Amino acid sequence: MASKNKSRRNFIKNTALASSLFIVPRHVLGGNGYTSPSDRLNLAGIGLHGKGNSDILHASVSGRENIVALCDVHQNAYGAKVAAENSPNAKFYTNFREMLEKEDLDAVTISTPDHTHANISKIAMEKGIHVYVQKPLTHNIKEARMLTELARKNKIVTQMGNQGASNPEQYMIQKWIKDGRIGKVSRVYTWTNRPVWPQGVSMKKPDPSQKPDGMDWDLWIGPSKNNGYTPGLHAFDWRGFWEYGTGALGDMGCHIMDAPIKSLGLFEPFSVEASSANPQYESAFTPSPIIEEACPTSSYVTYKFRPSKINDSEVKMTWMDGGIRPSKPELISDTDSLGDSGCLMIGENGLIWCEDYGVNAKLYINGQDGAVEKGKISGINSVEFGHQSHWIDAIKEGYGSEKHKMLTSNFDFAGPLSEIVLLGNVALRSNYLKRSKRSNVFIGKKQLLYDNKNMIITNLDEANQFLTRDYRTGWELS
Numbered sequence: 157m158a159s160k161n162k163s164r165r166n167f168i169k170n171t172a173l174a175s176s177l178f179i180v181p182r183h184v185l186g187g188n189g190y191t192s193p194s195d196r197l198n199l200a201g202i203g204l205h206g207k208g209n210s211d212i213l214h215a216s217v218s219g220r221e222n223i224v225a226l227c228d229v230h231q232n233a234y235g236a237k238v239a240a241e242n243s244p245n246a247k248f249y250t251n252f253r254e255m256l257e258k259e260d261l262d263a264v265t266i267s268t269p270d271h272t273h274a275n276i277s278k279i280a281m282e283k284g285i286h287v288y289v290q291k292p293l294t295h296n297i298k299e300a301r302m303l304t305e306l307a308r309k310n311k312i313v314t315q316m317g318n319q320g321a322s323n324p325e326q327y328m329i330q331k332w333i334k335d336g337r338i339g340k341v342s343r344v345y346t347w348t349n350r351p352v353w354p355q356g357v358s359m360k361k362p363d364p365s366q367k368p369d370g371m372d373w374d375l376w377i378g379p380s381k382n383n384g385y386t387p388g389l390h391a392f393d394w395r396g397f398w399e400y401g402t403g404a405l406g407d408m409g410c411h412i413m414d415a416p417i418k419s420l421g422l423f424e425p426f427s428v429e430a431s432s433a434n435p436q437y438e439s440a441f442t443p444s445p446i447i448e449e450a451c452p453t454s455s456y457v458t459y460k461f462r463p464s465k466i467n468d469s470e471v472k473m474t475w476m477d478g479g480i481r482p483s484k485p486e487l488i489s490d491t492d493s494l495g496d497s498g499c500l501m502i503g504e505n506g507l508i509w510c511e512d513y514g515v516n517a518k519l520y521i522n523g524q525d526g527a528v529e530k531g532k533i534s535g536i537n538s539v540e541f542g543h544q545s546h547w548i549d550a551i552k553e554g555y556g557s558e559k560h561k562m563l564t565s566n567f568d569f570a571g572p573l574s575e576i577v578l579l580g581n582v583a584l585r586s587n588y589l590k591r592s593k594r595s596n597v598f599i600g601k602k603q604l605l606y607d608n609k610n611m612i613i614t615n616l617d618e619a620n621q622f623l624t625r626d627y628r629t630g631w632e633l634s
Contacts, residue, residue, distance in 0.1 A: 208267030232370035274299035304571030316570035320513025322541035339504030349496035356453035379631035403451030409577035421464030430583035454478020
């Protein structure tokens with residue numbers, strides 16, 4: 157079966173070169189819109205809660221492609237049932253390894269919790285299967301670097317699920333920067349109203365009696381230690397705990413930092429510093445233990461980047477979450493609100509302001525009232541800017557093709573973007589590092605110097621543990 161699958165995938169990958177020989181033109185077979193069976197990709201969706209359902213549905217391009225399999229560790233969950241109803245001919249699996257081994261697949265969407273992204277993606281890519289993975293790409297920095305390199309090695313067409321990257325307004329923002337409309341940029345602010353799930357709280361105690369029927373908890377746990385079913389983690393609250401999620405920064409960073417990182421070429425962070433509101437004390441006189449397992453209730457993270465080919469200036473970028481946001485610049489009128497989430501890029505001659513996903517972009521120039529230019533609010537519900545369908549079209553044209561090169565969040569970009577986002581979490585987790593167990597001296601509450609090429613914190617060795625993780629037997633990543 158494995159050799160048969162590989163042969164079929166090689167055929168699909170070379171379709172663009174062989175189409176004139178093997179595929180009869182669609183207009184001859186059935187008029188405009190007709191899709192030859194040999195021109196349909198076999199797709200599968202892994203993880204069917206939240207974005208999982210829409211990811212596989214959009215990847216099918218309204219049924220143009222063939223959804224042959226679905227996979228979720230909780231077969232009785234609402235999301236899994238909806239996905240099965242939408243694709244009644246798809247075979248349902250609980251174990252992703254079994255599905256990847258048995259099914260004849262060209263591509264998969266992976267929309268599981270953050271801590272299992274790398275394991276599933278690695279196995280799929282090693283089988284020559286193209287992958288679409290939800291943001292952040294992985295749970296930690298070393299996983300992101302590994303997947304980026306593996307995609308290049310195996311010539312896999314990839315895309316990360318930060319759909320705003322395909323928003324046409326992003327091209328407009330990039331042009332404003334390229335044309336020097338606001339001059340050199342030295343300051344960037346990014347912020348979100350997340351978390352909207354519990355953070356800064358202790359995890360509930362395991363209670364296997366509450367495990368839902370039809371759920372494989374051991375598979376959900378993945379590389380983590382299995383202490384028994386823990387209520388609340390599945391299907392949403394996992395985001396607020398370091399063992400499984402990446403917090404508000406991991407959830408929204410890839411959406412909001414996408415615009416400044418891409419338009420300014422910010423790929424070389426050399427330092428990061430963080431502070432957070434995860435409470436250390438109930439009051440000044442009543443100490444309480446630090447909740448190290450939980451992501452903070454709010455955070456403030458500052459990155460520094462070296463000058464790039466696009467922007468010849470060192471850039472300081474600040475991330476804020478949990479309700480913290482920057483002060484509104486004077487260029488923006490009193491009638492406008494910065495909103496609960498967005499991005500500000502401040503240059504010598506003006507500023508650029510946009511909301512989540514790069515929408516509602518506005519250009520302000522010093523000395524001129526109001527926005528000089530505005531973008532259209534594209535709306536993330538308009539089939540998500542074609543983010544998934546562009547990935548599918550690139551698979552058909554082949555690795556290295558023009559459509560592949562035009563993908564807005566393939567792993568060559570999504571990997572470095574995720575690494576930058578996750579570097580902030582390294583700083584946040586380092587905040588709790590003490591000189592010793594009995595000490596009250598926190599050694600990680602400082603600017604961490606980072607060697608991006610070699611993936612190492614150079615001035616605090618203890619912080620490097622957060623660039624990776626411990627893996628349970630059977631889930632190790634070489």
